[in-house]
Amino acid sequence: MTQSPSEQIPDRWRPTGRRVREGVRAAAVPVVACAVALAGLTIWTSSGAAGSPPQIAAGNGRVFLPYGNSRDTAAFFDITNIGGAEDRLTGVTSPDVEKALLSRHRSSGLGADTMEMTGSVRISAGGTVAMSPFDVSVMARTRTGWEAGDVVPFVLHFRHSAPVKVFAVVVRPGS
Numbered sequence: 001m002t003q004s005p006s007e008q009i010p011d012r013w014r015p016t017g018r019r020v021r022e023g024v025r026a027a028a029v030p031v032v033a034c035a036v037a038l039a040g041l042t043i044w045t046s047s048g049a050a051g052s053p054p055q056i057a058a059g060n061g062r063v064f065l066p067y068g069n070s071r072d073t074a075a076f077f078d079i080t081n082i083g084g085a086e087d088r089l090t091g092v093t094s095p096d097v098e099k100a101l102l103s104r105h106r107s108s109g110l111g112a113d114t115m116e117m118t119g120s121v122r123i124s125a126g127g128t129v130a131m132s133p134f135d136v137s138v139m140a141r142t143r144t145g146w147e148a149g150d151v152v153p154f155v156l157h158f159r160h161s162a163p164v165k166v167f168a169v170v171v172r173p174g175s
Contacts, residue, residue: 012023017083052084054125056161061168063140065148075100075138075154076131081123088159089121089129096152098141115139120159131174146170 015023056079063075081087092100103115121136123129131137138154146152150170155163 033122039087044070049143053157054081054085054087054123054161055083056087056123056156056158056164058164058166061152061154061166062171063146063168064173065146065151065170066142067173071098071142073140073142073153074133075140076133077138077154077156077166077168078128079156080128083130084125085160086122086124087161088122089156090120090159091157092138092140092154093157094140094152094154096143096146097154098143100138100140100154102136103139104136123158129156129162148172 058077058079060078061075066073066075075092079089083097089102092102102118102121104118105113106116107113115137117139118136121129129136148170152168152170153165154168155165157163
């Protein structure tokens with residue numbers, strides 16, 4: 001004879017003390033692990049070991065006086081990151097410049113050097129980038145004629161930091 005479905009189901013399932021302890025233990029392990037990790041991260045961060053955001057300072061701006069009838073020139077800055085995280089220089093603007101592009105000097109080793117445009121320039125934490133004609137520079141096309149000694153405003157734009165306004169003195173190349 002077969003039993004009806006109602007006869008096959010027990011009245012009530014009740015957990016035993018052992019099953020309750022095992023369930024609590026299984027839930028407690030990840031909770032304790034998360035609490036220990038959070039405490040460790042809190043101590044690490046509050047001690048200053050987690051670093052700090054980038055802090056950019058720029059100065060020593062100079063821009064070459066364009067030669068002859070050309071309006072193309074190059075500008076150079078010293079950029080220092082006194083923060084604890086790296087940042088990237090992503091662009092340069094100026095009201096006195098039509099167009100400004102970041103460029104990098106490349107030597108072929110055979111006497112034929114070139115300039116190539118670059119999308120950004122890395123400024124490491126605690127590091128300095130000293131732009132020069134032989135490394136990184138800003139290629140620019142002037143809007144108006146400049147004379148040696150003029151001061152030109154520029155704004156340096158970064159991936160993480162706020163824009164930095166810096167001035168560049170117009171100098172003759174080689175001086």
